[in-house]
Amino acid sequence: MGTAEPELLRLSPWTARGMLIIAAATWGGGYTFSKIALETLSVQWMMAIRLCLSVAIMVVLLWRRIRRTHLTHLLVPGILLGLTYWIAFMFQMRGLALTEPGRNAFLTATYCVFVPFLVWIIAKQRPAARHILAAMICLFGVGFIAIPKVGASLSLGQGDTLTLIGAVLFAINLVLSGMFAKKFDMLMLTLIEFATAATLFTGGALITDPIPQAAAFSWTTLTSLAYLIIGSTLVAQNFQNLAFSKVPAAQGSLILCTESLFGLLFSVVLVNEHISPTNLVGFALIFFAIVLSELRRPHMHRRRKDVSGPRANVL
Numbered sequence: 001m002g003t004a005e006p007e008l009l010r011l012s013p014w015t016a017r018g019m020l021i022i023a024a025a026t027w028g029g030g031y032t033f034s035k036i037a038l039e040t041l042s043v044q045w046m047m048a049i050r051l052c053l054s055v056a057i058m059v060v061l062l063w064r065r066i067r068r069t070h071l072t073h074l075l076v077p078g079i080l081l082g083l084t085y086w087i088a089f090m091f092q093m094r095g096l097a098l099t100e101p102g103r104n105a106f107l108t109a110t111y112c113v114f115v116p117f118l119v120w121i122i123a124k125q126r127p128a129a130r131h132i133l134a135a136m137i138c139l140f141g142v143g144f145i146a147i148p149k150v151g152a153s154l155s156l157g158q159g160d161t162l163t164l165i166g167a168v169l170f171a172i173n174l175v176l177s178g179m180f181a182k183k184f185d186m187l188m189l190t191l192i193e194f195a196t197a198a199t200l201f202t203g204g205a206l207i208t209d210p211i212p213q214a215a216a217f218s219w220t221t222l223t224s225l226a227y228l229i230i231g232s233t234l235v236a237q238n239f240q241n242l243a244f245s246k247v248p249a250a251q252g253s254l255i256l257c258t259e260s261l262f263g264l265l266f267s268v269v270l271v272n273e274h275i276s277p278t279n280l281v282g283f284a285l286i287f288f289a290i291v292l293s294e295l296r297r298p299h300m301h302r303r304r305k306d307v308s309g310p311r312a313n314v315l
Contacts, residue, residue, distance in 0.1 A: 002039060008315050009273060010241060011243070011246050012062070013246050013247060013268075015246075016242070016243040016246035016247045017226075017243070017247055017255060018143040019209050019239040019243040020240065020242075020243045020247060020255040020256055021236075021255060021258070022236070022239055022264055023235075023240045023256065024222030024255060024256045024257075024258045024259040025258075025259075025262045026138055026231045026232055026235060026236040026239075027170070027236050027256075027259045027262070027263075028105060028230055028258070028260070028261065028262025028263035028264075028265070028266055029227065029231070029232075029262065029263070030227070030228055030232035030263075031096065031102075031105045031108075031229070031263040031266065031267065032101045032213040032263070032266040032270050032271055033105055033162030033223075033224040033227045033228055033232075034046070034093065034096055034101075034228060035100075035267075036094055036220060036221070036224045036226070036269065036270075036271070037095075037221050037224040037225055037228070039098065039221075040086040040092070040212070040215075040216040040218060040221045041216055041221065042205065042209040042210075042212075042214055042312050043093040043094055043097060043211055044090075044201050044202075044204045044205035044208070044209050045088065045201075045205045045212050045249040046093070046243070047089055047093065047197070047198075047201040048198060048202040048205050049225060050225060050228050050229055050233060051194050051195075051197055051201060051233070052198045052202065053229050054194055054198075054228070054229050054233040054234060055191065055194050055195050055198050055224075055228070057234060058190075058191050058194070059191070059199055062187065062188075062191065065187070065188070066188070066191075069185060069188050071188065071192070074185070074188055074189055074192055075192065077176075077180045077183075077189060078188075078189045078191075078192025078193050078195075078196065079192065079196050080176060081173060081176055081177060081180070081189060081190075081192070081193040081196070082193040082194070082195065082196020082197045082199075082200070082299070083191065083196065083197075083199045083200070084169060084172050084173040084176060085173050085193055085194075085196075085208050086197040086201065087169055088166050088169035088170045088172075088173055089166070089197070089201075090166075090168030091162045091163070091165045091166035091169060092104070092108055092162070092167075092170070093166075094159075094161055094162050095107075095158075095159045095160065095161070095164075095165075095166060096159070096163070097159070097161065097164030097280045098157060098158055098159025099157060099159030099160055099163065100271075100273045100274075101263060101264075101265060101266065101267035101271065101273060102263060102264035102267035102268065102275065102283075103145060103159075103160060103163070103273075103279070104159070104163050104263075104275045105259070105260045105263025105267070106141075106145065106260045106263070106264065106266055106282070106283050106286050106287070107142065107160060107163040107164055107167060107213045107259040107286075108163055108260075109158040109167070109175065109257070109286065109287075109290055110138050110142070110164065110167045110169065110286060110289075110290070111167040111168070111170040111171040111261065112169065112257065112290045112293050113131070113135050113138045113177060113289055113290065113293050114135075114171035114184075115136050115171045115174055115238075116128070116131040116166050116293065116295075117131070117135070118171050118172060119175055122175055122179075122237070123175075123179075126298045130293065131293055132295035133292065134289040134290070134292040135289070136206070137285055137286075137288060137289040137292065138285070138289035138290075138293075138308060140282075140287055141281075141282045141283070141286035141288075141289060142164070142282065142283075142286070143282070144278050144279065144281045144282030144285060145160070145278075145279055145282035145283070145286075173273035177189075189290075190237070194233075213258045240256070256257070257287065257290045257291055260283075260286070260290070261287065264283065270301060282290070
């Protein structure tokens with residue numbers, strides 16, 4: 001197994017909560033910056049560049065830790081996480097290329113509702129009544145997002161459908177992460193996960209996509225990639241890992257639910273995403289469903305260990 005976790009920085013609970021808000025805001029902005037990068041890069045090349053550079057930075061920063069860790073024990077769970085991470089991002093990013101960042105953010109966030117049902121299937125823990133209610137509310141929310149305007153018929157586009165499939169796959173990745181976190185060093189697992197996904201994205205890009213030309217790397221694209229590598233992949237993930245040492249998972253997950261709101265805000269401000277009144281109703285219903293799904297009664301939280309563990313980032 002991996003080495004024991006090093007001594008964490010001394011953080012106050014309020015500082016930890018602030019770090020979670022920063023992580024949520026950073027991930028929320030990732031939807032818009034991913035959309036911008038996809039204007040000149042293919043999905044696979046964008047993710048390959050993002051993850052390869054992130055892995056290189058992590059290796060430099062964690063080199064001493066890597067040398068102390070028996071990585072062979074982590075290969076199978078790390079590769080399994082990498083596979084689910086890769087396919088989830090393939091669907092989500094292809095969906096993002098075909099829909100607006102705000103819609104993509106809220107539809108991706110529905111993974112929080114899927115998690116309890118996957119835990120039921122994998123760990124045989126029946127979802128609570130609030131999870132079933134949250135799933136029904138979430139379904140209504142998706143329906144409102146699918147209505148372009150009042151009085152129109154349902155119209156979920158291809159991008160929306162791909163995004164929802166990606167949300168289910170992210171839920172699977174999260175459940176597996178929670179199970180492995182109890183046995184292995186998650187920092188090292190995350191490194192192997194990213195390395196596996198980076199290999200798959202790079203291989204897929206070399207086989208199916210043309211190599212990007214120098215003109216594709218405009219200042220806007222480079223800025224977006226820098227945000228995704230430094231902000232979404234490195235800073236936000238480490239902020240979450242540190243903050244969850246001081247904030248209960250149930251409370252922290254609620255704070256991180258604001259990611260979808262930040263995603264919508266960034267999209268409206270930076271790319272002028274148009275939002276209809278029916279879409280706003282759908283966003284509100286999905287956000288309420290996410291919060292309802294994450295709420296726990298204090299006595300239930302003490303009695304039952306959280307199977308899913310801390311939230312894993314999706315952007």
